[in-house]
Amino acid sequence: MNQNWHGTLIRHMLLLVTGCLLVGLISGYYGWSLAIGLGLYLGWTLKQLLRLHDWLRQHKPDEAPPDGYGLWGEVFDSIYHLQRRDQRVRGRLQAVIDRVQESTAALKDAVIMLDSDGNLEWWNRAAETLLGLKTPQDSGQPVTNLVRHPRFKEYFEQDNYEEALEIPSPTNDRVRIQLYLTRYGNNEHLMLVRDVTRIHQLEQMRKDFVANVSHELRTPLTxxxxxxxxxxxxxxxxxxxxxxxxxxxxxxxxxxQTLLNDLLLLAKLEATDYPSDNHPVAVQSLLQTIKNDAQALSGERGQHITLEADPTVLLKGSEGELRSAFSNLVFNAVKYTQDKGTIRIRWWADQQGAHLSVQDSGIGIDSKHLPRLTERFYRVDSSRNSNTGGTGLGLAIVKHVLLRHRARLEISSVLGHGSTFTCHFAPPQVSRSEAIAVKD
Incomplete structure (x- = not known):
């Protein structure tokens, strides 16, 4: 609308009043002339307003507003220009959307947009192949109703999506898919799905090769x-x-023989996702046994080993696997802590779950090595590892045991000032018993 519309309105009103007064001068009825003139102008204005209302309610997307005169002509012209500008903007946005849809449709990876509640909003063609989504009947459905793997439900409900999830495809058990989730906007989710069947097969071949070679070497070595x-x-x-x-x-x-035993244990851990013997484990008594073994391993080195454990906190899982993981952490602390050093073992629970901490005052680890410590055969110092008799598989075993028990390993260390290895177990893995917490 013209910026001088206030002046235009005033001029129109002055002309109307002047005309009414002239008619009143001729007829001698000033009041009636003014009233009739203003009434006609009001009626004309209401008619234009009704025309605008009808057009707004019934017009088609590209239909121009009705013609008008005077002030209403400027109103209709302004609406027309706004309409044309909006059409141009919508055209550009639609072109961008079409390009995005065309590019995502060409992807072999699936792209799925979910709302804050996990309901499906949009997906590309690859999602129909990898996840079996159907257009349009699946729109608005919770994604957990369509991808029913139990690990996916756990993965989706957690807050940490740093690592991807690998599961069989809902449409074909022989196809392995890898899912990535990320949050954006108003807590909505963007999910990316890749076909990693070939990578999975290569990884399985590697695992089978290591397991078979380990089995074949075990007999002649014995x-x-x-x-x-x-x-x-x-x-x-x-x-x-x-x-x-x-x-x-x-x-x-x-x-x-120790190396082969560790390789066979890793092969066994990788064979399944969950422990076969999943029952509550008394971690406090397990840690007490490990502490006694660590004290024997320390021998005459004079290391001070302490244990603080809550006996009421039990952990669902395999006692043998947990013993292997926990003993690896404690024995490593003994190996890499100087004589007269201190080693502190703690087991406790809070709202975030249960936690095992092994803290030592040993030689520490440079921060650049921390991300790779759980890799197989990775050695911070090969000569040191050789002197301590390690195989380079201990922390890899710890990592796999924790993954099977829905836990994660956190490592913090300062070179020359010791290290702390902390295992964090999710609340569903924790159970309670009636007992009194003790310190040793």
Whole structure:
């Protein structure tokens, strides 16, 4: 509308009043002339307002507003210009939307938009192939009703989406998919789904290869170690020059057996997602046994090992697997803590779940190594690892055990000032018993 519409309105009113007064001067009825003139103007204004109302209620998307005169002509012209500008903006937005839809439709990865409650709002063609979504009947449906894998429901309901989830496709069990979730806007969700069947098959081939080689090597290695032990038991009958060689061979053979046992344990842990023997474990008594073993391992080094555990907090899972993971953390603390050092073991629970902490005053780890500590055979210091007799698989075993028990490992360390390894277990894995907490 013209910015001088106030002046136009005033001029029209002055002309109307002047005309009415002239008619009143001629007829001699000033009041009636003014009233009739204003009434006619009001009627004309109401008619234009009704025309605008009817057009707003019944007009088609591209239909122009009605013609008008005077002030209402300017109103209709302004509406027309706004309408044309809005059409241009909508055209540009629609072009962008069409390009986005065309590009996402060409993707082999699925893209799904969910509202804050997890209901389906939009998805591309790949989502129909990988997840079996159907247009339009699935629109507005909760995604957990269509992807019914129990691990997906747990993954969707959690707050941390840093790691992707890998599950079988709902449409084909032989297809493996990887899901990524991220939040945006008003707590809405964007879900990306990839077909990782080939990667999964390669990973499975690697696991099978390691497991098969470990099994095949176990028998001949047992035979070799057995004969070495027999020879060492009768060392007085053996040429003295061979005594040191036999001892070193037995030491390395024992180390290879430990390595094979760790590889076989990892293969077993990777074979299934959940422990077969899932029942409440008394963690306090388990940690007490591990503490006693750690004290024996420490021997005469004078390390001070303490245990603070709440016996009322039980953990659902496999006692054997938890023993393996917890003992790895505690024994590592013993190995890498100097003589007279301190090691503190804590087990407690809060609203976020249950937690195991192993804190030591040892040599510490440089921060650049922390992200890779749980990788297989990763060594911060190869010479140090060799001296302590490690296989490089301990923390990898810990990681897999925790994953099977719906937990995560947090590592904090300062070089020269010790390390803290903390296991965080989700609330569903925790149960309670009636007992009194003790400190040792």
């Amino acid at each position: 035979v070799i170690c057995g004969y070495l032990e027999t020879l060492l038991d009768n060392v007085e009958e053996v040429n003295p020059r061979w005594s040191r060689a036999l001892q070193q061979m037995q030491q390395q053979g024992s180390r290879m």
